Amino acid sequence: MLDASPALPLFLGALLTLFVRGHLRAAVMLAAPLLGAYGVYQLEPGTTTQVVMLGYSLTPVRVDGLAILFAYLFHLAAFIGVLFALHLRDRLQDTTALAYAGSAVGAVFAGDLLTLFIYWELLALTSAGLIFARRNERALAAGIRYLVVQIGSGVLLLAGVILYAQAGQGLAFDHIGLDAPGGWLIFIAFGIKSAFPMLHGWLTDAYPEATATGTVFL
16 A cells, blocks of 8 residues: 555544544654654565556656655654644644655655656645644745745646656656756756755745744754
8 A cells, every 4th residue: 555655654644633632643643654664664666656647657656765765754854843743732733744744755756747746736735834833924924925936836847847748758757857948947946946046035934934843844
């Protein structure tokens, strides 16, 4: 089952936090990253999960050494973040924090650009929840600006993916050159997401308005 989505334990944990309370909530939040990390341990490098959609071959999961390394790091960060947040009683933060970690894990295992786009937008939505969770006017305004930028970067990514595919390059998430417009749009989208110099204004604007727990996760 984890071959279909190594991020599944984190997403299931995020869903369960909507319905459980007290010690059970704490157990779910701690178990999700631990089970996820164990699932990553069981993955074999070179394993892929493939589906066909609209005539395109998609690879929602591609396991390699680099993806495994980042997945371990994201699960470790999620576990530390959960420990930091256990004293809180805030379902919005609980749910979005685990879903954010799950989106990051899903993204590093993405073997095609369409799957990457889906997790890209999930990262934007879930991370915005960690800003909105502060529940004041400044956080609301900063969160909206943050969403505009992050969703905008996703639109650039999708536009680049479409141009890239139309140029006959397919949807595989492999080497992408800068010799065509599609490659440049994808590069700019990554620049915004990664807060490259001159593209990082959203970070200094939004992250300080997140909750303390949100800052740990972000």
